Amino acid sequence: MQGFPNYHMTILLGLPAIILLGIGALLYEISREKYTRHHGICAGLSILLTTINIIGIIPTTIIVLTGTWFDLFHIAHILIGIVGYIFGVVAFITGISGIRTKIPGYIALISWTTVFVMGYVQYLL
Secondary structure (H helix, E strand, C coil), rough: CCCCCCCHHHHHHHHHHHHHHHHHHHHHCCCHHHHHHHHHHHHHHHHHHHHHHHHHHHHHHHHHHHHHCCCHHHHHHHHHHHHHHHHHHHHHHHHHHCCCCCHHHHHHHHHHHHHHHHHHHHHCC
């Protein structure tokens, strides 16, 4: 997409968010009791970085949804990212409230990893 402004901070925000969420999930799997705090810090930073990334790409998303840059691959990227973010927020809220559930966090991790890879595939095309 030549000439298309890229407001994504993929390497600076997206990759660290995925790495932090992966580390947090791994620590939680190793020992819930021992690493709960570390898991929470990693996951919390991950959702913070993702929120900053989303705020930064709102102008691009509006252009994609309303302009001439409309393509299905990008729409799928946006929708999977939204699903991942919603599940990330759900995981964060349930985590700070003391509810133990893994599914929302893993859905967020899988979704964010998928859109990260999709972003690079789209960049290469």
